Each structure stands twice: as C-alpha cells, then as structure tokens.
Amino acid sequence: MPKHMVARSVVVDAPAKRIFDLVATPSQHAVIDGSGTVQGAQHGPERLELGSEFGMDMKMLGLPYRMTNRVVEFEEGRLIAWKHVGSHRWRYELRELPEGGTLVTETFDYSRGQTAFHVLSGSPARNARGIVRTLERLKAAAEAEEV
Known part of the structure; x- marks a missing residue:
C-alpha cells in the first residue's frame, strides 16, 4: 500500500454495474456510508460522471456542515473518485472476478498534501473503520438489489 493511503476491499456477489450505479448516485451515499458523516445529497446530478460537482449534507461530532465534491477520476463501471476543497x-475501484462476484476497493488517498494534518487528526485510522463499515453496507445494498 502506498504511503498516505488507506484502502480496504470486499467481494460483493453482484455485477460491477449494479455496484457502480450505487456509488455513482449521490442520493445513495447516505445509504451506503459507514462513517456516519454523510447525511444526504444536497445538489448535483442524479448520476455522476467525470467533472460532476455534487453537494452533500454532512455531520461530524454532532455538527452539521455541507461539502461540495468534484469527480476527478472516472471509468464507467470500474473507477470513480472525488475530492472536495x-x-x-x-x-x-471495481473488478469483476472470473469465479463470480466483484472485488470492490475503497481508498482514502491523502497523499496529495496535508498529510501531517491527516495523520495528527487520526483520519487514517478513523477512515479505515468507516471504509470497512461502508463496504459492508455497499455489499448488503448491492446484493439485495432486484435483478
């Protein structure tokens, strides 16, 4: 694992398209979020693509706030990444497996600056726990979807 990144993976018994559709739909982010910070979609497109901007209602330590994100990496059905300020x-990242299912990897990449802040604030460990819970929720949602 590269320095200043936290990633976890899970195998989901669902096609990559179904999983990607959940992740690329901002209104579903509060459903799959395991960190407890994402409260709901505020503004933006129904489905994300490269360059999309979308706002989310958030809450951390009991304090509500809003965050605007921009999609900065995008490969339909395989990869999506966003950043905010x-x-x-x-x-x-999604990869369909030959034996069935899809390997889903979620990464918190804090390698592009402010690394000391993230380390000192405990973000890597806190985000690792949130990623594990998010992947559990994403797996449950994708596997429960009607075909």
Missing part, C-alpha cells in the same frame, strides 16, 4: 480523494 481538500486535496485528498475518495476512490472506488
């Missing part, structure tokens, strides 16, 4: 990125 900070330089770090949230990335989802």
